[in-house]
């Protein structure tokens with residue numbers, strides 16, 4: 001129900017995607033009074049439109065991530081995503097969220113020899129760090145055995161329901177116009193709150209002028225269910241630019257190919273294009289999938305400047321949890337827990353990794 005009058009809370013959250021719902025759930029479990037303001041509907045944006053992959057780590061492979069962040073920071077970032085997996089799994093179990101959650105692992109395929117060398121080396125190094133990783137040299141394929149998949153919209157709606165049962169209030173159809181340090185002005189009223197958390201992701205720039213989050217479009221399609229299982233687990237290929245999996249009911253989901261139209265695939269227009277969709281169709285033909293395509297869609301991701309999300313308190317006293325750079329299912333639950341701890345205690349041992357004001 002939309003907000004219809006001024007209200008007050010301990011924490012006001014803007015946006016009810018996986019990030020906003022994760023924050024609301026973490027805080028409501030601790031007894032905080034939370035109000036979530038969503039301009040459209042719960043999981044209506046990227047969180048309800050994604051592939052449902054739950055992958056450890058960032059968009060880059062481990063070797064590339066070590067190069068960019070340093071090995072120690074990369075190890076800590078991977079650990080956060082492993083914590084995230086555990087939080088997601090625990091919340092789904094505790095709250096009885098029906099979202100086809102499965103833990104069959106994920107596969108990574110290289111687009112060229114250079115990427116294969118990195119993926120292979122990544123597998124060796126991650127194995128040495130205790131991760132369960134299998135290398136198939138002949139197929140040039142690595143399997144990360146602990147990764148998962150889910151129906152993302154069902155998970156997020158279930159998480160919102162759980163937060164609501166714990167006392168959080170959700171106002172859908174309530175666009176926020178202004179974010180202040182201790183108040184949020186929305187259609188229908190002002191919410192006064194000691195803490196404000198912005199989870200508007202790709203749309204943050206309309207609320208916070210100096211954000212570095214860039215809107216980037218991702219596209220997918222889904223076929224009708226097919227009777228045979230072609231893809232036993234999610235596949236992530238060509239440095240994450242191509243991905244596919246088969247749902248529990250047999251549909252083939254294919255997404256990506258953004259790199260074929262990099263300059264066009266930016267901005268907030270969530271309309272699929274022929275230029276990208278024809279690559280997704282070609283993938284189906286190449287793999288002998290003849291079932292009709294029943295759904296085509298696009299969603300808008302929020303990219304950060306360095307591939308890590310922004311999780312923390314900004315200088316203006318507003319908290320932010322956003323900028324997942326295509327990996328929100330890997331970070332949002334842990335991010336929600338970090339934000340909840342920052343609000344309660346003022347510090348968190350991993351907050352330095354994701355500082356929204358980092359260079």
Ligand SMILES: Cc1cc2nc3c(=O)[nH]c(=O)nc-3n(C[C@H](O)[C@H](O)[C@H](O)COP(=O)(O)OP(=O)(O)OC[C@H]3O[C@@H](n4cnc5c(N)ncnc54)[C@H](O)[C@@H]3O)c2cc1C
Nearest residue numbers: 015017018019039047050051053176201218299327328329
């Ligand atoms: C096609 C596609 C495939 C993807 N595949 C994967 C995948 O397999 N695995 C993975 O981990 N990630 C994937 N991602 C990325 C993932 O979807 C995102 O990282 C994640 O959903 C971001 O969650 P969020 O809650 O931050 O943002 P969103 O889900 O975008 O939610 C932000 C919410 O804020 C609301 N909002 C915005 N402005 C306002 C305002 N002014 N007032 C009130 N509300 C507002 C919006 O309506 C929206 O509901 C994919 C993304 C796309 C588009």
